[in-house]
Amino acid sequence: MSLTISSPKWESFYAERTKWIKSSIIRELLKFTQQPDVISFGGGLPAPELFPIEAIKKASSELLEKEGQMMLQYGPTEGYPLLNKEIVRYMDKMGVKCTPEEVLPTTGSQQALDLVGKIFINEGDVIFVSKPTYLGALQAFNSYGPEYIGSLMDDDGLIPEDVEQVLKKRHPKFMYVISTFHNPAGVTMPEDRRKKLIELAVKYDTIIIEDDPYSRLRFEGNDIPPLAAYSRERVIYLGTFSKVLAPGFRLGWIVAPKEVITKLVHAKQGTDLHTSTYVQYLAARLCEQNIIDPHLEKVRVVYRRRRDLMVESMEKYFPGEGFHWTRPQGGLFLWVTMPERINSVELLEKAVENKVAFVPGNAFYADPEEGKNTMRLNFSNMKEELIVEGIKRLGELLRREM
Ligand SMILES: Cc1ncc(COP(=O)(O)O)c(C=O)c1O
Structure with a gap:
């Protein structure tokens, strides 16, 4: 028939x-x-x-040998506890103090951007972005229908005076900021501008989403702590192993106040239950072995x-x-x-x-x-x-x- x-x-x-x-x-x-x-x-x-293929190969086979059953099992959305601890140690080296409960491993920082959009953006909400900004962030946020405002940068990134002019006119739900080795512009905000930006977030009662995939890739000059090192209160920090280990891991993380992490966990549960257990174990082991530095x-x-x-x-x-x-x-x-x-x-x-x-x-x-x-x-x-x-x-x- x-x-x-x-x-x-x-x-x-x-x-x-x-x-x-x-x-x-x-x-x-x-x-x-x-x-x-x-x-x-x-x-x-x-x-x-x-x-670092050899180190990954070794860590992976050792882990499969010893902890294979756990490593291949479902895990908690909140993250594999040893990885959260290692991320706390990693953040500490950059001058950012946090606890394992304030860390959420994500499937790349791209997922972190999507989760941020999911919990914060209502259709029509105003969001501040630099001009230019990371294309993938626009793609992640676009699904939630925001309106963008923004300001231009110079060779030192966002110019606080210009940002303030924009904030005076429109109140953004959040400011999306790539403070160090900006994608696409390659520029880095000096310390004084970082402090001023945080002051603006307080003055205009908004928050900063700091996206920081590149700061460990400094090959010249002195390290500048991320915005989150100056304020944990107003800054939600996004990190990733993509550029310090390998992007194929698809492993990133969010550092945020505990109550925000809880919201993010709920949002993430509906998306992918949790980030790959296998990859979280592997990254935790590589951090423990101090492979990254x-x-x-x-x-x-x-x-x-x-x-x-x-x-x-x-x-x-x-x-x-x-x-x-x-x-x-x-x-x-x-x-x-x-x-x-x-x-x-x-x-x-x-x-x-x-x-x-x-x-x-x-x-x-x-x-x-x-x-x-x-x-x-x-x-x-x-x-x-x-x-x-x-x-x-x-x-x-x-x-x-x-
Ligand atoms: C500024 C920025 N944020 C986020 C990402 C996404 O990184 P991930 O591989 O962790 O998803 C990238 C990748 O190029 C990026 O440049």
Whole structure:
């Protein structure tokens, strides 16, 4: 017997909120950059040849041997207690005091962003973000229908005076801040600006969501404590193992007051019950064995060399007049501002023809009409000789455009 079954009209089934979740043209364009002969500064990936594979292999097989049954079992949403303790120790080294009950392991900090959106954002709520800001945060928050306000940054990140002008006009539910080695801008807020930002949070009765994947990747200058080191009261801190161990772990964490953690735990239960037990055990063991610090020593040397090469090549091949780029002291990215008449989305199409790629800057703005003359370049993931060749190709293209 054959049935004639018509397909449903999927459009009429989708939830209202899906109208806020849009695929970006940029993501589509970046697919072309995956071709093997394209030198891509587009991604945000760590250098895979540096992953501490031997240490992971050893820890993993020892754990499976001794604790395999627990490690492969369901676990509490609140986290594997030994991991929470290790995160407390990790945060302490950065100057942030917290207890294991104030830590929630998450499936990457990307999930932390989604959970923050879930518990704080009502449709139409106002949120403050820097211009530009992390694209993945916008994607996470967008599902909850917020309205964005924001202010521009300079080479030292957010400018407290400008932030205050914005806060005077509109009250945000929270401020989303990447204080150190900003993605995409590569900039870092100095201590005085950090203190002023917290004062503003108090004065205008709002909170700060501090997203900090990169601060341990400093290869130049002195460490600056995260905002959470100055105020645990007003700051919810998001951390991740993605850039200090490996992003494939999909392991991050939130540090927040206990009552906020309880809300987040409830939100997380409906999402994934808990973060992978296997990965939590593994990360806890690697922290216990103090694998991260010596690993980062190696990472910093390589990233510094790559940053140096990229900046030197830009000085050599890019047209100087009307161009500005940041010179990050850590992290993975630098940010280029070009003369107004250059449109980086159009530029990317030509760049891909020349087998080189980057991310057009407007992808990092809540309003994609902004930042059209900017681009983000990643320096961590490309081998040295390809960095020089890629920047040369980009420079030649830019000179033709000028
Ligand atoms: C600022 C920022 N926040 C969050 C994330 C997501 O990191 P995770 O791999 O922990 O989900 C990234 C990743 O690139 C990032 O740059």
